[in-house]
Amino acid sequence: MHVTLPDGKQLDLPEKATALDAARAIGPRLAQDALAASANGDLVDLMTPLPEGASVSLITKKNPADAAPVFRHSLGHVMSQAVGEFYRARGYGPEAVKRGVGPAIENGWYQDFDLPEPLREEDLPEIERIMREIIARELPFSRREVSKEEALAQFAHDPYKGELIRDLSGDEPITLYQQGDYVDLCRGPHFPNTGRLPTAFKLMSTSGAYWRGNEKNPILQRVYGVAFATGKELDEYLHNLEEARRRDHRRLGKELELFTIDPLVGKGLPLWLPNGTILREELTRFLREQQFQRGYQGVVTPNIGNLDLWRTSGHYQNYSDSNFSPITVDDEQYMLKPMNCPFHIRIYASKPRSYRDLPVRLAEFGTVYRYEQSGELNGLTRVRGFTQDDAHLFTRPDQLKKEFLDTLDLTVLVLRTFGLTDVRFRVGTRDPGDSKYVGSEENWNTAEAQIIEATEEVGLPYTVEPGDAAFYGPKLDFVVKDVLGREWQLGTIQVDYNLPERFDITYTGEDGQDHRPVMIHRAPFGSLERFVGILIEHYGGDFPLWLAPRQIVLIPIADRHNAYAETLAGEFKSAGLRAEVDDSTNRMNAKVRNAELAKIPVMLVVGDREEERREVSVRERTPEGHKERKGVPFDELLAELQERYRTRI
Structure with a gap:
């Protein structure tokens, strides 16, 4: 037999x-x-026979990923062996531990x-210690192919392995x-021995x-482990986890009183508290x-719509798993809206449109409901x-590219404003073998080509993900990394030739x-x-001044300074800034500590000297730590904070 190496060389074996x-x-x-x-892109261990003609690449410690x-x-097998030894040391026989998947x-x-008997969290360090002993034994991993009869005999004591x-x-x-005296049913692959x-x-x-994920089956105890090639990577992972x-x-949402989810209201239906509402309104004001x-022109649409609207758009058929059940009102059926686009299409269709009217840009902060x-x-x-900060642009074909690029520019600006600058771009295209996509092949090919052309024109690196398109059109998704390196799919831009056809909307040309x-x-x-949830974690609750629900707190040193603090707070409010006075009976240091816990960005201490x-x-509070300034003229600070709020920094 022969195999091919990465450099194209063939090996006869x-x-x-x-x-x-x-x-x-x-x-x-x-x-x-x-x-x-x-081998041919699949991971194999050194013990597994290679397919004839396979493309083979050897993995060493130089290829940690x-x-x-x-x-x-392999460490999962070592842990499984260690659990068996842990229970044997407590007097249980070798067949007392039964194993599911791993x-x-x-x-x-x-x-x-x-x-x-159940493992306790405090038992895990002892299991780790036994694992390190097993690694130190340098036990070889051996692989053996057996018949079904032999396998059943090997695991006659274990009903879970027998079922598999x-x-x-x-x-x-x-x-x-x-490895050693531990045997498991496994496809592999594994390292050569535990010592490696x-x-x-x-x-x-x-x-x-x-x-097997079935609630009718027994509940097993699942033990999770993490592992990395180096101790530095493990330390970084544990740090990021903490x-x-x-x-x-x-x-943080609870501590900062941003939102709550009340079981009496319903699962997955957040209630925005006053602080969270301020945060939400700042975001919407910025985008508006x-x-x-x-x-753009603003519109407002209902939370429910006639079921025929969703049948025409295709959302009823294509999002059946995500839609809430229709409700009957008189002799009509209605459904909670899963999308805003059909409403915007009907607004477009509410009067005749000329080529001179286009593009029409309709925007709405529209609430949608999905199961x-x-x-x-x-x-x-x-x-x-x-x-959703939803908008739908109705364009002539000759305007499409410019509008797409303007929308792309807006989305990048939004992400950059919030420090979300580590972005990858993902083009979602149709999977021709999937029947969910509506519209002609010609329309799909045109839309996909236009998205890729526009993305390339501005020099954005992108990947193509077949099958990731919406049922009505391809899209460009913005996948961002937060400060912890986690990826989130946020903004999206979609090109759609199909819903205009399904709703038969037109404009009069030249x-x-x-x-x-x-x-x-x-x-x-x-x-x-979702965006607010991500921002809370991205900032760790330490929002910049313009976003912070509680921007400024004035801290009087003594009760006699309360009136001065209230006067200044009133001037801040008249200037459009959010200010409050802590006139509690706490001592000054306790007031400062409370403001710190509430993550209020600006704390102003006032006493006799300041009032005089x-x-x-x-x-x-700043990303670099605390910044302190004494004896700052109030009018100077007011102008400074006004400018920072205006420019959103």
């Missing part, structure tokens, strides 16, 4: 040769360093167990992997999980200003009722004939709820 055989044929040093391999899924899976996942692995084995098709090879595994791992938590907990928008400068399963709901980032407009769907924020000179002492 014995029949049923493994990746280790390939490494030896290249050189003894590579055979010593090899950890796993890629490629090796990670393999060593994480795959590698992002950053680590998990393993499901049926245990004689019986479900395998007759022509599917069954492989067992073993990294020790930068940590067991994180345990939880309950239904066997930082993510500190920034969790659900916790930008839209006004670009010629999400209870287990997928998450604070503000996954809800059932949310507001030739006096009816022509079909092209639609652009766009939403720079995407969902206000019409000054304030400023303590300000």
